[in-house]
Amino acid sequence: AQSVTQLGSHVSVSEGALVLLRCNYSSSVPPYLFWYVQYPNQGLQLLLKYTTGATLVKGINGFEAEFKKSETSFHLTKPSAHMSDAAEYFCAVSDLYNTDKLIFGTGTRLQVFP
Amino acid sequence: EAEVAQSPRYKITEKSQAVAFWCDPISGHATLYWYRQILGQGPELLVQFQDESVVDDSQLPKDRFSAERLKGVDSTLKIQPAELGDSAMYLCASSADRSYEQYFGPGTRLTVT
Numbered sequence: 236a237q238s239v240t241q242l243g244s245h246v247s248v249s250e251g252a253l254v255l256l257r258c259n260y261s262s263s264v265p266p267y268l269f270w271y272v273q274y275p276n277q278g279l280q281l282l283l284k285y286t287t288g289a290t291l292v293k294g295i296n297g298f299e300a301e302f303k304k305s306e307t308s309f310h311l312t313k314p315s316a317h318m319s320d321a322a323e324y325f326c327a328v329s330d331l332y333n334t335d336k337l338i339f340g341t342g343t344r345l346q347v348f349p
Numbered sequence: 350e351a352e353v354a355q356s357p358r359y360k361i362t363e364k365s366q367a368v369a370f371w372c373d374p375i376s377g378h379a380t381l382y383w384y385r386q387i388l389g390q391g392p393e394l395l396v397q398f399q400d401e402s403v404v405d406d407s408q409l410p411k412d413r414f415s416a417e418r419l420k421g422v423d424s425t426l427k428i429q430p431a432e433l434g435d436s437a438m439y440l441c442a443s444s445a446d447r448s449y450e451q452y453f454g455p456g457t458r459l460t461v462t
Binding site for chain 2: 239267269271276277278279280281284286325327329333334335336337339340341342
């Protein structure tokens with residue numbers, strides 16, 4: 236079965252510092268890949284997605300992620316953290332047989348300090 | 350901007366009682382999803398509808414959970430009887446065909462006492 240591993244349940248950075256949230260997946264076939272953000276007591280919002288084409292994907296709020304097939308990774312980055320980036324971030328992959336079905340990682344909570 | 354609506358936002362119920370959640374997807378979205386998110390974990394798909402038909406309910410505990418989308422628009426998820434382990438956030442999402450972009454509602458936080 237496919238799975239998603241997010242290394243680090245908590246990440247803390249200073250405002251203005253680089254944000255790096257790690258995501259690795261297990262799949263025999265390159266899946267579709269997603270990053271979602273969740274603010275407290277709210278639903279999830281799509282940050283970016285990779286389906287086909289360019290492996291470097293740009294999303295909303297200055298985030299981007301790169302699909303690396305050889306490393307089975309899809310790490311999320313942002314050059315300069317802002318206080319408003321503090322939230323829970325989830326990496327997800329599409330199911331092999333039902334590409335509409337998402338399999339989520341356990342999430343990474345990002346804290347941003349002034 | 351169109352949004353997925355869910356109600357109630359919060360629900361407290363006693364063990365063995367019945368509880369129901371409602372979801373109204375974005376207009377025109379044929380696919381509707383119900384997820385369960387246990388505290389500290391990622392969402393897990395419970396059931397997926399394409400119009401009024403169930404596409405995937407492999408993770409739905411069918412002995413106590415049921416879901417319907419009778420007219421292919423809004424949907425109801427029911428739990429009967431509720432158990433302590435059902436305490437979680439229940440999220441509804443919808444998507445347009447082949448968009449691979451799911452829009453989530455604000456969720457219903459269920460507490461079973």
